[in-house]
Amino acid sequence: xxxxxxxLTFPTALIQEPIVYRLVKDFDIVINIRRADVTxxxxxxxxxxEGDEGALERGVKWLRDRGVQVDPLERDVIVP
Amino acid sequence: xxxxxGLRCRECGRHxxxxxxxxxxxxxxxxxxxxxxxxxxxxxxxxxxxxxxxSMWRYRDLLPIEGDAAVGHHVGFTPLIRAKNLADELGCRExxxxxxxxxxxxxxxxxxxxxxxxxxALEFGFDTVACASTGNLANSVAAHAAEGRLKSYIFIxxxxxxxxxxxxxxxxxxxxxxxxxxxxxNRLCSEIADKYRWAFVNVNFRPxxxxxxxxxxxEIIEQLGWRTPGHIVVPCAGGSLITKIWKAIxxxxxxGLLEGPVxxxxxxxxALGCGPIVTMIKNDTDVLVPVRPNTIAKSLAxxxxxxxxxxxxxxxxxGGSGEHATDEEIxxxxxxxxxxxxxxxxxxxxxxxxxxxxxxxxxxxxxxESIVICVTGxxxxxxxxxxxxxxxxxxxxxxxxxxxxxxxELKSQTS
Ligand SMILES: Cc1ncc(COP(=O)(O)O)c(C=O)c1O
Ligand SMILES: [Zn+2]
Numbered sequence: 049x050x051x052x053x054x055x056l057t058f059p060t061a062l063i064q065e066p067i068v069y070r071l072v073k074d075f076d077i078v079i080n081i082r083r084a085d086v087t088x089x090x091x092x093x094x095x096x097x098e099g100d101e102g103a104l105e106r107g108v109k110w111l112r113d114r115g116v117q118v119d120p121l122e123r124d125v126i127v128p
Numbered sequence: 129x130x131x132x133x134g135l136r137c138r139e140c141g142r143h144x145x146x147x148x149x150x151x152x153x154x155x156x157x158x159x160x161x162x163x164x165x166x167x168x169x170x171x172x173x174x175x176x177x178x179x180x181x182x183s184m185w186r187y188r189d190l191l192p193i194e195g196d197a198a199v200g201h202h203v204g205f206t207p208l209i210r211a212k213n214l215a216d217e218l219g220c221r222e223x224x225x226x227x228x229x230x231x232x233x234x235x236x237x238x239x240x241x242x243x244x245x246x247x248x249a250l251e252f253g254f255d256t257v258a259c260a261s262t263g264n265l266a267n268s269v270a271a272h273a274a275e276g277r278l279k280s281y282i283f284i285x286x287x288x289x290x291x292x293x294x295x296x297x298x299x300x301x302x303x304x305x306x307x308x309x310x311x312x313x314n315r316l317c318s319e320i321a322d323k324y325r326w327a328f329v330n331v332n333f334r335p336x337x338x339x340x341x342x343x344x345x346x347e348i349i350e351q352l353g354w355r356t357p358g359h360i361v362v363p364c365a366g367g368s369l370i371t372k373i374w375k376a377i378x379x380x381x382x383x384g385l386l387e388g389p390v391x392x393x394x395x396x397x398x399a400l401g402c403g404p405i406v407t408m409i410k411n412d413t414d415v416l417v418p419v420r421p422n423t424i425a426k427s428l429a430x431x432x433x434x435x436x437x438x439x440x441x442x443x444x445x446x447g448g449s450g451e452h453a454t455d456e457e458i459x460x461x462x463x464x465x466x467x468x469x470x471x472x473x474x475x476x477x478x479x480x481x482x483x484x485x486x487x488x489x490x491x492x493x494x495x496x497e498s499i500v501i502c503v504t505g506x507x508x509x510x511x512x513x514x515x516x517x518x519x520x521x522x523x524x525x526x527x528x529x530x531x532x533x534x535x536x537e538l539k540s541q542t543s
Contacts, residue, residue: 095156108315112311117418119314121156122331125318125330126262127260128263
């Protein structure tokens with residue numbers, strides 16, 4: 049089992065979709081939401097994902113392909 | 129004197145013992161260094177500070193280190209310049225420039241944060257420091273690691289130009305270029321920071337590192353004779369510097385060191401091509417919408433700033449504001465500062481000058497109130513920003529008559 053901590057930022061168009069549900073169901077990832085702010089037109093979540101490494105990578109890729117921004121909790125680690 | 133009180137979560141307030149950690153295990157909020165201000169009251173005085181060295185370490189009691197500075201003994205205490213010519217040009221009464229373009233040793237305010245982080249790394253017994261950076265931070269981490277005889281790992285995206293990394297490589301760090309998109313490289317660096325027991329300055333050492341920025345604020349106030357200015361215009365990337373300058377002012381107030389009440393308004397300056405914090409301020413919302421940076425102000429190009437929310441709150445709480453600068457305005461800002469005050473700053477300084485000018489023109493900053501413009505980096509590091517804009521005025525043969533003709537020509541052009 050591997051773990052990763054990420055911050056998801058949802059564009060307005062995706063707010064109404066069951067993204068997190070699909071992540072759990074289709075990728076067999078256990079999620080643990082620690083902090084979130086989701087309203088009608090924006091949303092972010094700080095959460096922990098747990099699953100096997102391949103599943104996490106595929107899950108993160110799927111999120112990005114859907115248009116969800118996936119950042120580490122620290123957000124920009126690369127500093128100019 | 130027990131001055132440090134461990135770490136505290138900025139969101140839920142939970143306390144943690146002092147350790148190289150940066151995230152609250154309960155709410156994933158950021159951790160911040162906590163101090164026993166009661167123990168510092170009456171001990172840290174204007175006199176005790178004035179008796180300290182001419183460096184950022186004169187504020188050692190308000191920085192998160194236990195002993196003496198281990199590296200960067202000469203960082204900080206940079207000039208605060210009364211910018212009369214710039215003030216004339218802007219039509220203002222009192223303009224000051226806090227000039228970290230001459231910060232020792234790597235010419236940006238990042239030396240302040242890194243000197244604290246590396247000292248702290250040694251206090252915690254680390255033998256390796258690290259960062260992921262394309263510019264000022266990389267220069268500073270590599271230099272201070274060399275001084276502290278620590279190993280250092282610097283991560284960069286593989287497509288970075290060679291010229292940009294020479295100022296880092298010269299200090300003999302281990303430089304690792306990572307292939308991939310920005311998002312992939314960024315996330316990998318977070319995972320590396322998580323896995324290896326290194327002092328990753330802006331990740332697991334972030335609570336200590338970021339406190340170093342307070343010294344920039346302390347110095348402004350001390351150099352103004354313990355008065356707070358009417359306005360401080362600060363360049364923002366991650367949003368930490370502006371937050372910490374404000375924290376510095378509040379700490380000096382808590383300790384009773386200020387002359388008169390705090391009347392400072394904090395203003396955020398960002399490039400239009402990467403300005404998510406200023407966008408929050410303009411839209412008056414605490415929701416940060418991440419952006420893809422597209423600006424010549426590379427040193428401010430952080431699209432999803434970790435302290436964006438706190439930077440926004442700082443401007444709100446102080447009654448300040450924010451302004452964007454276009455790439456053209458950034459260059460004009462750099463040229464204006466150089467032409468009026470003889471200071472060559474990098475693009476970040478151009479952003480600040482340009483934003484200050486616009487805030488003055490918009491009437492947000494009244495012309496008769498005192499203004500501090502924060503110049504945080506040196507123009508010689510990135511001369512390419514001006515390459516196409518400046519040229520030689522005359523090319524002549526080595527004869528006096530050739531020069532006479534050229535001079536007459538130039539004079540006729542300007543008259
Ligand atoms: C020259 C310069 N000025 C200002 C900043 C902004 O600081 P912060 O990230 O704390 O907002 C940076 C770096 O991030 C910088 O390199
Ligand atoms: Zn917390």
